[in-house]
Amino acid sequence: MMKTYYLLISLLFIFLNSNAQCDKCLPQEEEIDYCFKDARFEDLCAQFVDKNYFYFNKKKKSKRIDLNFDDVEDIVAYRKITNNKKLKLTANDLLFIQMSVSKWNVEKKRLGYEFLESGLGIKIIKKGGDVKPVDGKTVVVHYVGYLMDGEKFDSSRDRGQPFQFQLGRGRVIKGWDEGVKNLTIGTRAMLMIPPELGYGSRNMGPIPANSTLIFDIEVLDQK
Numbered sequence: 664m665m666k667t668y669y670l671l672i673s674l675l676f677i678f679l680n681s682n683a684q685c686d687k688c689l690p691q692e693e694e695i696d697y698c699f700k701d702a703r704f705e706d707l708c709a710q711f712v713d714k715n716y717f718y719f720n721k722k723k724k725s726k727r728i729d730l731n732f733d734d735v736e737d738i739v740a741y742r743k744i745t746n747n748k749k750l751k752l753t754a755n756d757l758l759f760i761q762m763s764v765s766k767w768n769v770e771k772k773r774l775g776y777e778f779l780e781s782g783l784g785i786k787i788i789k790k791g792g793d794v795k796p797v798d799g800k801t802v803v804v805h806y807v808g809y810l811m812d813g814e815k816f817d818s819s820r821d822r823g824q825p826f827q828f829q830l831g832r833g834r835v836i837k838g839w840d841e842g843v844k845n846l847t848i849g850t851r852a853m854l855m856i857p858p859e860l861g862y863g864s865r866n867m868g869p870i871p872a873n874s875t876l877i878f879d880i881e882v883l884d885q886k
Contacts, residue, residue: 685710689725691718697770699763707756709763713774717767719750719760726750728760732768772811772877776855783841784855788879791849796885798831802843803884809877816869825883836861843882851881 685698688708695718699709708720716729728744744752744760752760776784796802803825808817819826828834830843838856846852856876858864864872 684708689718689720689723691725696774697767699766701759701762704755704759707759709760709767711763711767711771713771717764719756721756730764732764732771773855776853779841779845781837781841781860782857783838783860784853785842785845786853786855787850788853789849789851789881791847791851791882794848795846796830796843796848796882798844800830801827801886802830802882803827803886804843805881805883807879809879810870811875811877814869827886830885838876839878839880842878842880846880846882848882848885851879854878854880 684700685695687700688695688698688710691710693712695710696713697711699711700707706722710718710720710725715731716727719726719728728750730744744750744757773784775786777786778784804827805819805825806817807815807820809815828839831840833840836856838854838860841860842852842854842856854877856878858873858875861874861876862870862872866872870876
């Protein structure tokens, strides 16, 4: 019970903190998905949308900066920013940008997910019918499993063979049992499974210990 309470408080803090930070940034004409501020950079703010650019606020001015967020660790990407004389960025600005983009690369993976009390995230890709699978029944699914860095570690689709398991009987990781119970037959969704609902502190082949897992899963049928 206490574990669930602290999890809810943590998720609420993340949500409120992000929105509070946005209140301290300059308004934009489009909806902002995430804002980053840091007390060490008092006059700076970064505002992100789910695209390959962001808004950099400095004092009372805002500049749009184009950047491939996947190249955040690539020094070439930052050289392009540094060499853009129109931006007039200082070394301090660039340090802040690097910190904010690194944070965004983590936070953007949570966009569109609804998080349950257990910490399981569900994002619906395609809505199915109205019938939910029942405990004890054998469900038939297609799935693709990813690590948080996007590396694929398993796929029934690649094998061309759907996977079957008995629901609610501990035959799969907890995140799967809970996730599939919350979907309907015909639904395809993304499940974000924290370590405690996955493999925990165990190393499982290509899956490192304490990994958060992403599954693209489609519930095809139940028997």
